[in-house]
Amino acid sequence: MSYYGGVDVGSVSCKAAIIDASKQLVASAIVPTGASCREAAHKALSIALQRNRLSIKDLAAVVATGYGRDSVEHRLFSVTEITCHAVGATHLFPKTRLVIDIGGQDCKAIRVDEHGVVIDFAMNDKCAAGTGRFFEVMARALEVDLGDFGAMSLKASKQIRLSSVCTVFAESEVISLIAQGERVENILFGLCLSAAERVKRLAQKVGIAEEVTVTGGVAKNVGFIEALSQLLGVKMNIPEEPQIVGALGAALIALEKSEKKANA
Amino acid sequence: MEAMAYFREIVTTDRRIQELKESPRMVVGVFCNFVPEEIIYGLSAVPVRLCSGDFELARLGEEVFPRDVCSLAKASVGMAVGNHPLFERLDFVIIPTPCDAKKKLCNVFRSYKQVHVLQLPPCKHETEAQRFWVEQVWKLKEKLEELTGKKLAKNGLKEAILVLNRRREAFMRLLEIRKLTPPVISGKEALMVTMASFYDDPERWTEMVLRLCEELEEKHSNGQFICDIFAPRVLITGAPLVYPNFKLIDIIESAKAVVAIDDLCSGTQRLYQPTIVKEWSMKEMIRAIAERTLLPSMCPCFVENEDRIDRVNQLVEEFQVDGVIHHNLRICPLFDIESASIHSELKRRNVPCLVLSTDYTYEDTQQIRNRVEAFLEMILGRIAASKGRH
Numbered sequence: 001m002s003y004y005g006g007v008d009v010g011s012v013s014c015k016a017a018i019i020d021a022s023k024q025l026v027a028s029a030i031v032p033t034g035a036s037c038r039e040a041a042h043k044a045l046s047i048a049l050q051r052n053r054l055s056i057k058d059l060a061a062v063v064a065t066g067y068g069r070d071s072v073e074h075r076l077f078s079v080t081e082i083t084c085h086a087v088g089a090t091h092l093f094p095k096t097r098l099v100i101d102i103g104g105q106d107c108k109a110i111r112v113d114e115h116g117v118v119i120d121f122a123m124n125d126k127c128a129a130g131t132g133r134f135f136e137v138m139a140r141a142l143e144v145d146l147g148d149f150g151a152m153s154l155k156a157s158k159q160i161r162l163s164s165v166c167t168v169f170a171e172s173e174v175i176s177l178i179a180q181g182e183r184v185e186n187i188l189f190g191l192c193l194s195a196a197e198r199v200k201r202l203a204q205k206v207g208i209a210e211e212v213t214v215t216g217g218v219a220k221n222v223g224f225i226e227a228l229s230q231l232l233g234v235k236m237n238i239p240e241e242p243q244i245v246g247a248l249g250a251a252l253i254a255l256e257k258s259e260k261k262a263n264a
Numbered sequence: 265m266e267a268m269a270y271f272r273e274i275v276t277t278d279r280r281i282q283e284l285k286e287s288p289r290m291v292v293g294v295f296c297n298f299v300p301e302e303i304i305y306g307l308s309a310v311p312v313r314l315c316s317g318d319f320e321l322a323r324l325g326e327e328v329f330p331r332d333v334c335s336l337a338k339a340s341v342g343m344a345v346g347n348h349p350l351f352e353r354l355d356f357v358i359i360p361t362p363c364d365a366k367k368k369l370c371n372v373f374r375s376y377k378q379v380h381v382l383q384l385p386p387c388k389h390e391t392e393a394q395r396f397w398v399e400q401v402w403k404l405k406e407k408l409e410e411l412t413g414k415k416l417a418k419n420g421l422k423e424a425i426l427v428l429n430r431r432r433e434a435f436m437r438l439l440e441i442r443k444l445t446p447p448v449i450s451g452k453e454a455l456m457v458t459m460a461s462f463y464d465d466p467e468r469w470t471e472m473v474l475r476l477c478e479e480l481e482e483k484h485s486n487g488q489f490i491c492d493i494f495a496p497r498v499l500i501t502g503a504p505l506v507y508p509n510f511k512l513i514d515i516i517e518s519a520k521a522v523v524a525i526d527d528l529c530s531g532t533q534r535l536y537q538p539t540i541v542k543e544w545s546m547k548e549m550i551r552a553i554a555e556r557t558l559l560p561s562m563c564p565c566f567v568e569n570e571d572r573i574d575r576v577n578q579l580v581e582e583f584q585v586d587g588v589i590h591h592n593l594r595i596c597p598l599f600d601i602e603s604a605s606i607h608s609e610l611k612r613r614n615v616p617c618l619v620l621s622t623d624y625t626y627e628d629t630q631q632i633r634n635r636v637e638a639f640l641e642m643i644l645g646r647i648a649a650s651k652g653r654h
Contacts, residue, residue: 067630067634079641080634080637080638080641081634081638082638082641082642083638083641083642083645113649115649115653117645117646117649118638118641118642118645118646119616119642119646120611120616120617120642121638121639121642122619123631123634123635205607
């Protein structure tokens with residue numbers, strides 16, 4: 001049996017996914033990227049392989065993606081995360097027409113057509129607003145565990161509008177709201193709305209579609225997803241493991257390219 | 265020497281500055297393409313275009329201009345502040361007024377050189393605007409006559425118009441070669457050729473372009489292509505790219521694509537239009553020069569600028585372009601605002617378009633590279649998908 005690997009070296013975490021020849025996900029792993037993309041990629045892939053008692057020799061091909069993609073060993077080639085997220089998301093949810101990926105340091109909106117082909121994309125510009133980093137900074141300011149952020153925000157009793165989407169200014173706005181005695185839950189949902197607003201503007205650049213799949217770590221934040229559904233008013237798919245969708249896409253591309261080679 | 269090496273030398277070394285230093289002719293600094301070079305040449309003076317792409321000069325310019333001004337204006341200020349040898353050589357400067365930064369540049373430059381302000385109308389198609397512009401060109405002629413102490417002769421102006429029209433014809437021949445696939449010249453080299461015309465002697469430049477065309481035609485018949493037939497062909501539109509700010513074009517062309525054509529004011533726009541004179545009277549020549557410098561401009565400083573999207577569409581067809589990259593120079597709101605309508609119009613025509621905002625710094629190189637690579641993957645994916653369906 002042949003297996004195919006995908007490694008997604010992001011700015012915060014490094015993800016690996018392994019699929020078999022029938023495109024089934026057999027194992028995955030997530031490790032912090034840290035200071036070395038190469039080592040993180042090696043580690044993530046090794047852990048994923050071990051989980052299924054496989055070795056690197058069992059992999060017919062590996063494709064790398066993410067900002068550190070060009071430092072991944074054993075890669076057949078590199079592909080950008082835009083293509084990989086589109087491939088991964090449309091594999092999981094074939095009716096996806098818009099992929100919203102929110103990673104540690106950037107977010108992107110990717111429009112795909114009915115064949116899963118990327119037709120347009122937009123990315124945020126040198127700014128942490130609405131990214132994983134934004135939620136991390138706010139959680140710290142509010143002394144809330146990042147994992148509880150979403151669930152707590154859903155207990156908001158009223159909707160607060162924050163005027164700033166900038167991470168730095170939003171943080172000072174949050175601090176002044178705390179000082180005014182505003183409920184933490186309300187502030188949390190206000191932050192989700194503000195991040196969702198930013199993502200909506202990005203999505204509008206490529207066109208909001210009827211079926212949206214959200215990928216990346218921030219997709220786990222239920223408060224953000226609630227806020228985004230309110231703003232977009234469309235069906236949203238959340239993968240079971242939203243963080244590994246890029247790596248899954250890379251593995252699927254590895255499989256597709258190997259099949260093409262074999263047929264050629 | 266190969267012709268391309270000549271252009272590289274003109275753009276990247278101080279050869280031309282040395283020549284100008286030794287020349288007895290008056291040297292006039294200009295900005296943009298609005299300043300009628302024919303009048304300057306007609307008075308035996310030499311125009312040099314000062315629009316700068318230098319990151320170090322932009323940083324120097326911050327001593328005078330605020331940080332939140334575009335890199336091009338700051339770099340131009342930097343030429344004055346940093347005693348750039350080309351700037352030092354200037355006898356005077358002509359500055360048109362397309363944007364706020366250029367308007368304020370006039371005041372800064374006045375502490376260093378004599379400055380003439382060439383006022384632009386906000387709506388280029390209005391009759392009053394065109395009348396106003398013709399008046400501005402007459403005024404410029406008088407000012408230049410005063411500064412050079414010469415009278416512009418009919419024959420001198422006619423000769424200059426003919427020289428510049430021949431320069432334009434050579435440029436158009438090069439454009440024809442750029443239509444060939446696979447390509448024989450990179451977008452970066454082509455941009456360098458145009459950029460050499462910012463300050464090179466026009467007759468020598470024309471001769472070298474014709475030689476370059478012969479060399480390229482030979483390369484084409486020998487099959488010496490710079491990339492294969494599958495390399496995506498990109499058009500760059502938007503804010504000017506000027507040497508040494510080749511970050512974007514380098515990223516595109518190192519990602520196995522070719523910049524087949526551009527519509528930049530530092531590129532194709534500069535030499536695209538001839539001056540069409542109906543009779544060789546002074547009045548008619550001035551009118552024709554005014555027409556050439558105003559109407560073909562696709563600068564977003566004008567209220568209505570539909571010509572630009574029409575030109576982009578035309579170039580996409582003629583140069584078999586697979587995708588358009590819209591370059592926004594950070595802090596220049598004019599291109600930034602227009603990018604949305606260019607993007608949506610191209611999308612409507614099913615032409616992939618990527619809008620990028622950047623400046624002369626290198627800190628965003630990785631992010632720009634990532635977007636460009638994703639864009640090229642998208643283009644190749646779309647081509648593969650459309651082939652698969654047919």
